[in-house]
Amino acid sequence: MASKQEKRRRAALVEAMVAEDTKEAIENMPLSLAVLGELFDYLDETLEQEGCDHSPRATQLFLSQKGLDPNQVLPWLEEQGGNCDCEILANVEESWESEISKNT
Ligand SMILES: [Zn+2]
Numbered sequence: 001m002a003s004k005q006e007k008r009r010r011a012a013l014v015e016a017m018v019a020e021d022t023k024e025a026i027e028n029m030p031l032s033l034a035v036l037g038e039l040f041d042y043l044d045e046t047l048e049q050e051g052c053d054h055s056p057r058a059t060q061l062f063l064s065q066k067g068l069d070p071n072q073v074l075p076w077l078e079e080q081g082g083n084c085d086c087e088i089l090a091n092v093e094e095s096w097e098s099e100i101s102k103n104t
Contacts, residue, residue, distance in 0.1 A: 022099065030072040031063075037100040038062075043089045052086035059085055 002010070026033065039062050046058040056074055059082075063070045080095060082088030 026099065026103075030076050031066075031068055033096070033100050033103045035066055035068070036096055037104055038066075040089060040093045040096075040100075043085055047086055047089060052084055054084045054086075056082070056084050056088065059088055 029036070031039075039059065042062050043058055050058075056070075056077070059074070059077065060070045063073050077083075077088050077092055081091035
């Protein structure tokens with residue numbers, strides 16, 4: 001069985017790896033954390049009023065209002081399980097929530 005010290009060392013290692021991954025993931029994002037946070041707020045409101053038609057319609061609209069290219073951002077969202085507006089809010093927000101609150 002691993003000693004306490006060994007366990008602590010491993011935990012620190014994993015933590016550092018995750019932090020490094022997160023940093024890299026943030027650097028490779030096609031939009032900033034702040035804008036991503038705005039997107040989630042926007043989707044929250046829009047879906048409440050209009051519901052989801054199972055397309056990323058509201059997301060697309062938001063991106064073009066921000067001057068961002070949906071062809072870059074939508075595949076990135078799809079990779080994370082966000083194929084339509086409600087999935088983006090359900091699946092993608094969860095992964096980024098804590099980073100957004102930490103960094104904005
Ligand atoms: Zn949907």
